Amino acid sequence: MASSKKKVASSARSPGLSYQELLDTDSLPAPPVLRLESPLELPPSFVPRDRYTSRAFHDLEVEKVWKKTWQMACREEELAEVGDHYVYDVADLSILVVRAAEGELKAFHNVCLHRSRRIKTHSGRSEELRCPFHGWAWNLDGSLKRMTSPWDFSHVKPKDCQLPEAQVATWGGFVFINPDLEAESLASYLGDLTEHFDRWPLEKRYKSVHVARVLSCNWKVAQEAFMEAYHVLSTHPQLLSGIGDTNSQYDTWENFSRAITPNGTPSPHLDFEPSEQDRLDAVTNRYIDEDPVMVLPEGMTSRELLGQASRVQLASLVPGASELTDSEILDSFYYTVFPNFHPWGAYNLITYRFRPYENDPHSCIMEVMYLSPYRGKRPKPCEIHWLGRDEDFTKAPELGFLGRVFNQDIYNLAEVQAGLRAGVHENLVFANYQESKIRHWHAVLERFLEG
């Protein structure tokens, strides 16, 4: 694993415990992945406002990002049987991922070579890939199976009718595609990320929740709202007694980054010292006129109690759960893989994906998946649950308590987009450290724009 301490461009850090100091108090020794530190070494970032508002920039992204990068298309468990297929759309691209044979995945451009209808409108299972317009059909390996009235197509050779492919590969139980056939392999693109997840194998989970919603903002506005803990103070004030927002650690590598935000420890923003019970209450969403969800036994810290409770829950589902540190059980490890894939580490279950909604720079699709551990036979992955464009996240009860947290996040986003459109300033400014994941992301973007 590529190793630790690099020189820090800006050494400014929040007052209070650092995440590494908090790790020292863990009831178990921390594994090396938690000890890694790789802060961003870049001068302060200024990002042009029109990256979020201009159709021309969107078109550039299509050419330089969506046609060139590895993107998570679906879960491999959604392509379990031969003939299973999944339609992954982004901007004008439509990629059809197919279980072509036992142990073999294929990705095709989802377009009929006759009159260009999208071959599959929906994900599903079929024995052949048939275009509903005139009935041309392809085998699951992309070779032409049948044209209708072949006597009328003496000028077309069936062997020239192989469906154009995209690259396809898997990691962590996810299926990734890349329209660029020249691009480096997925394994090389992900780099050290695969080692980071060695302790938390996502391929051993199943997709238990999948909620999608169209948001009224650029896709980058949406995902950047989920890449830092700097917004917690003002957007989730109810959490402050139990979240070390500014104690978070931010690390960046080649195509991915991560943040670690400790829970069950108070925000350094507070000018008082919350009791251990206060910290527990903030994490468990307790109202002041209701009984506490859990009462701390004498002499126990909130982190110890939360760690113990979750470890017991995980014990029956995850082999080796007893060896997980308090931090792995409690803290938020939110990774970002360029351009739009956000798997969470340890056992926090969340994965996000963001993409433009059609070709509109002012709207996007946000998806939330939960990847749950299971025992015995793998449960079937859940179907996607589309909320209406303006529907409350609590209308997806399967999200649990987080639906309400997402509502608080989403509350800002349409306003941000409106402000980006209304503004006359040239650039957005970012916090040097707390927003270093976003700064790193834009640096990777710039690399792809040049490439």
Place this chain on the structure above:
Amino acid sequence: MAKLRHSLTDGTYERLPSGLVRVEERGLTGLFEANGRWHSGELRDADPHMIGWVGGPQKGFPPVSAEKKAPKTDSAAQETESTSKQSARSSGMNLNLAGKKALVTAASRGIGLAIAQSLADEGVEIALCARSEGGLEEAHKDLEARGVRVFSQAVDVGDGDALRAFVQASAEALGGLDILVCNASGGSGMGDEAWQANLDIDVLGAARAVEAATPSLKESDSASVVFIASTAALEYLGVPQPYNAMKAALLAHASDLAQALAPAGIRVNSVSPGPIYFEGGNWEMIKNAMPAIYERTLAQCAIGRMGRPEEVANAVTFLASPAASLITGANLVADGGLTKRVNY
């Protein structure tokens, strides 16, 4: 009610039954809609995220953007069925009335006031009228104290022009109408004048109000009309009166409207209360003036007592709410078993 403390400002955020959020911060108090918009009170500036946190889940949070577009068909259409199944999952019945707008006629006292109060407690904004100013102002204040917007006016429901103008003014004041409750009545009496009063107020008062409110109700995604009829229209209760016949006419008209307005998404139902006893009401007067009739009627009530206005209001509130989305053309009898017929 759930109350939460803001760790930084030390303010408290509390959700009221109306769906509004009461914030006490910096020694000031304010009421806010769940989307963060100020409603009333001295405190005008509070944290919208905290308001949303304790005020949600409900309509209006997060704020609705102007532009509406259906999700793309990529995999959305196919999933619609399972989606709707999942969305329907919820714990218990939810009336989903918060933020709706209702007009209730003759609502300064008795059954009408109880209906307005019950709706206001569910977060419904209220337009109400009464024949005279007396009592109207008090009712207005009572309803406002329940944390909703209120519009009130003295109106003679028997005067077609005045009634139409009031319906229009109500829709303008509240910014639309989802619910219309026609409660006004000419009361019981005998002779030509009583016939005319019951025709003008009970029947025409309802028919004209529906006519005038229909354009607004068509705009609603959950429009509901409720007529207050009477068990006197259903069984012979001892005295032939114009009131009884006119309430029967009202029921017939409700049935017609239920059919005619269903395509426009407007439900029309009736509630037929039996004897309802409240201070200053008819039955208190009868009890004192004609104790024999009071006793005889009480004996007819299978549950051994007369009804209370709130009990009628509960029936109306349900029918008015989206929870009753399948019910139209019904006559819900709320009489504690006074009537003996079989309801097929």
